[in-house]
Amino acid sequence: MLAATRSVQTFAQPCPQDEGFPIFLTDEIPPHYYQLSMEEIWERGLAAKEQLGDSVFILAHHYQRDETFRFGDASGDSLNLSQIAAQQSAAYIIFCGVHFMAESADILTGPEQTVILPNLTAGCSMADMADADNVEDCWEEISEICGEGHFIPVTYINSSASLKAFCGRNGGVVCTSSNTEKILRWAYDQGKNVLFFPDQHLGRNTANQMGVPRENIQLWNRHQPNGGLTPDQVKQAKMLLWNGFCSVHARFNQKQIEAVRARLPEVKVIVHPECSEEVVNASDYSGSTNKIIKIIREAEPNTKWAVGTEINLVNRLHRELYRKEGKHIECLNSNVCPCSTMYRTNPANVLWVLENLVAGRVVNTIKVPEETSQWAKIALDRMLELSA
Ligand code: SF4
Incomplete structure (x- = not known):
């Protein structure tokens, strides 16, 4: 984990002018x-x-x-x-x-x-894909089908405070891409099933990694009545996934992995678990942003890496580790935009x-707001305790 430090990071050269990118005006900034x-x-x-x-x-x-x-x-x-x-x-x-x-x-x-x-x-476009009203409706529908207490709600930290509060109120918890497996284990150890939102890919990839059978992973389509599922499918779900996704990580695909492997046969591919199941399965490693940084930092000098995550991080890693250790680090999709x-x-x-x-x-x-904050804190504190 990165330690908090008071020192400001300095760059040897001034940053280049920020030309060619849109500027987003806030209400008041002159x-x-x-x-x-x-x-x-x-x-x-x-x-x-x-x-x-x-x-x-x-x-x-x-x-x-x-x-x-x-x-x-x-x-x-x-x-x-x-x-x-x-x-x-x-x-x-x-x-x-x-x-x-x-x-x-x-x-x-x-x-x-x-x-x-x-x-x-x-x-965050992913956070916007799950609003509290839609999740409450889903919760009511699945409770009617399976009875109360059948599911534990788990929200990825990339969600609004109101969804974290929903989890706090309903015995649930927050997770991040660093600790999802621990959090799911906690829920499964209580003999419960999981309603996971908003990112379907993080939920599916982690469930796969934990060996949850495919037929017990179901996708709840927020645009369809009853999530587009039959009551039996809902009852069967050990992992019920909200159909949200990250617009940045959804842009990586298997073809890009094949292309980079053909161009650089010795390359290792590492991706974030917000990427699709196909991309994660075709990669050498997957993990949270911190895990990606750790694995590449600890790798042998002069190794080559193609990384499936946000491009600012990838470019920064390349600049640092190419200079120091001759590591070549590139984004899996050279056309990928930064997270807008x-x-x-x-x-x-x-x-x-x-x-x-x-x-x-x-x-x-x-x-x-105070009440939202109190409930959300319960879900966040639970996560921090479980990941300590
Ligand atoms: S990369 Fe951007 S869009 Fe994707 S989850 Fe993170 S903040 Fe949201």
Whole structure:
């Protein structure tokens, strides 16, 4: 796990200008912030951080673009960042990630702390595929078919606070891609079956890995009555999967794996479990973002890797490990876009937030309503205990 550190990561060269990409305006940021050079953003950002001292802590998800990522006091995947947020005492936590992550940080930090999302439009398309009303309807329908207490709800951390609260209220739990197997084991050890949302692929890949028979894995189609399933199929499901997916990881396919193996016969393919079952099965390894980083870092020098995950992380790993150890690391899909919602956090947004704090103004706060927060915390704390 990456340790939280106060040192700001520095780059040898200034970042290049951010040309050719769309800029997402938040409600209030003055447009002139987007005209600043990267050097000016960096220098003014560092000066503001210096003034704010220990009152501010910046978390940066691995999928952030470099120019934003380098502002991070700590970096990590969703699980790391939740754990780091829970341990922080800074008055202001600036979360360079997406909306559901900032919500989790707000739930896990104290009432005297404030969580800030630099761009309020940074959401997650997968999280949006499961809304609380649809999941409540599904829960009612499956309870009518199987009776209450037949299923435990498990939500991937990539979901809204209201879904985490739903899990808290119904004896369920949150999971991340680092701990899904542990969480499922906990549910199965109680003799229960699992309703898993929103990512079907993480659920299916983990169930496969645990040896859950194929006929006991069923897909609940949120657009169809009774999920498109017969009552017998629902009763049979040890794993009932919501039909959500990540639009970034859904773009990897078997053909790309075949192509890279033909071009680089010695290459190892490693993918995130948000990729499809076919892609995971055709790869040499699969695992969470942190596991991907660990395996590649620990590999022999001069090895070659094709990675099925978000491209900012892949490029950053390549730059670091090619220089140090001659490792060649490329994205499995050279045309894959960065996660478009992670990308919305422009470094100008971070500077704007910091300079407002220096001026005594708090902008873009994320505050989960009290009741939702209490229930969601139960599900999040349960996850943190189970993954300790
Ligand atoms: S990479 Fe996928 S799951 Fe992660 S924030 Fe982007 S859309 Fe959501």
